[in-house]
Amino acid sequence: MYVFLFLKNNFSVVLFLFRSVEHTDGQSVLTDSLWRRYSEFELLRNYLLVYYPHIVVPPLPEKRAEFVWHKLSADNMDPDFVERRRIGLENFLLRIASHPILCRDKIFYLFLTQEGNWKETVNETGFQLKADSRLKALNATFRVKNPDKRFTDLKHYSDELQSVISHLLRVRARVADRLYGVYKVHGNYGRVFSEWSAIEKEMGDGLQSAGHHMDVYASSIDDILEDEEHYADQLKEYLFYAEALRAVCRKHELMQYDLEMAAQDLASKKQQCEELATGTVRTFSLKGMTTKLFGQETPEQREARIKVLEEQINEGEQQLKSKNLEGREFVKNAWADIERFKEQKNRDLKEALISYAVMQISIRLHLVWTNSYLCLSEL
């Protein structure tokens, strides 16, 4: 599938899709363009997060410019920033489209095809409620008794990754800032060499030429730093991806906790039931308390209670069984996606590092200096 995004104006992003869909009869379908706002992208993502908790969902590009160095304004309307955002959104859609599971999602399909009412369609799924509870749960603190080591390690890794990439981006921004300063000050040479050449006879031409080269050198920094921003964007994507990874781990923790609570609850109910049946009171129960206070219950009452408990225990056992199953499914699917993600991450970051190195090499500014060297030898 092919996705191209264009800008409409500063407030929206045009979604212009050339979508090639392979039908069974081998026909390709091209669709018209659609307009989508950034908030709709966010809605799509939130939906995916709720319905695919075991997937490491691709992240959106940053809403506001972070990790900027001084020349780049933190202005969201800055054309360079908007352009980079556009690329980021394009990338987001491509990631989903190339994901084996996410690409088949109906809502995603509609995002690409349904002009109007898409928002309503999403809301009709009732995902909002789930989204709220999910958010709440993710932020809650709780302790799992038997954590899965693989997930705790992974969560730890995602935290560390976020931390190290943030640090890297911060320092990189400072490095860019300083490098800019170095280049720009060299530009000052241009004028003074030119002025000096005016009072010289034989040296004049050489100095003039050298001055010119200093100007060229100084102005070359803008392109260099533009290329560097692209590298920073690639790192940022994985900074946000780390968060998505963490979310999967948290989800697992949540499920585990839920399971443990359910098991605990079931065990307690079984205990209660047993006590009622045998007449021994070992566990505290409100009923037991009130019985003590207000008098013994009749055998019929007791029978009724046992019956209720037995029903609850049955239900509880069913639930626990399905939760266990759910849990195992989650772990299986999540782990499959995590493996897929790991390979993608390694591939992508290696590529990013290679192009970063290539970019450093292609800054063949030593050629500028060589030129200046040659013309100075004419002095």
Place this chain on the structure above:
Amino acid sequence: MAGGPKALPSTGPHSLRDMPHPLAGSSSEEAVGGDSTPSPDLLMARSFGDKDLILPNGGTPAGTSSPASSSSLLNRLQLDDDIDGETRDLFVIVDDPKKHVCTMETYITYRITTKSTRVEFDLPEYSVRRRYQDFDWLRSKLEESQPTHLIPPLPEKFVVKGVVDRFSEEFVETRRKALDKFLKRITDHPVLSFNEHFNVFLTAKDLNAYKKQGIALLTRMGESVKHVTGGYKLRTRPLEFAAIGDYLDTFALKLGTIDRIAQRIIKEEIEYLVELREYGPVYSTWSALEGELAEPLEGVSACIGNCSTALEELTDDMTEDFLPVLREYILYSDSMKSVLKKRDQVQAEYEAKLEAVALRKEDRPKVPADVEKCQDRMECFNADLKADMERWQNNKRQDFRQLLMGMADKNIQYYEKCLMAWESIIPLLQEKQEAK
């Protein structure tokens, strides 16, 4: 080598040449190699107790003319003067700085090695040790005795203590190069190189004793210019000298600007370096978290480290080699402007006296002797200065060519080091991980 101070006939500067040279025994010492330099204390003891060097006592041989003081001869010498090494007969090198720690002070001396076939030197080779104040002394003596010539500058005298460590290797080396340049410029000068003070500086075992004698070996011109009254004011500077003055003003201004820019660049580069030194290690930290990416990330970290080192070398070179030369030329042009002013004074006196004669309306059209003397003085001064300016322009061109090319070269080297660092990790990054 006679013991005890002898009184030799006072025939002026030539008397030195008649003496057996005290270093005769040690002149075979090569300039390079063998650390046979006596220890500081021994050196001191030797200087003071040295009875070998006998100085002429007595006054200034005011009327003595040394061969090169005549302007006409000077002009001829300059025309024939080959800057080729082939016709050179005097070589001077400054090297081997040594620190001397004494009770009263600590200072550095430099070894001066001289090789010459000139008759003015008794021996073919000399090796002496001198400190900065000796160079300073030499320069004042040259200014005094050769006022019509442009005397090369010395590196800055005063160093703000605490800001710069005047015993650091870098500072001493920078100074040594500047002092070497100073002596070489004098060596290359057809008049200055024959100056008696210069000769003594290069050859005398005990320079302090010679200094104490306070010998003013003024050349004819030196003597003459010394007596120029400073009271006269010049109406207009002749065009050619005005042009030189203007040129020097602008030149010094531009150099000052370049100096400031260069300093600013070095400052910015150092700040950039600080950030780079933090940037590299973060990749290492990241590498520790990863499996397959560990090696590539570590590689990037090392690469950035190499670039940082290369940058540090660049900033050091700029500080040590580029800035001092700029500053030297600024000092040079300042001292040159003083010489121009002196020339103005000479001309002013002449013009005033000439005018006075004209006003006297005497029958004798003959110009009095003292006015003639003034004219002669002025013409010699102009000739000396013009010749020196031309020489200065040529040398300046060569010096700046070398300086600016050196700067470009250093930058090229820096970029090449960075290029190599990045190129070397590409294969590492592209390496396929073996299936684990």
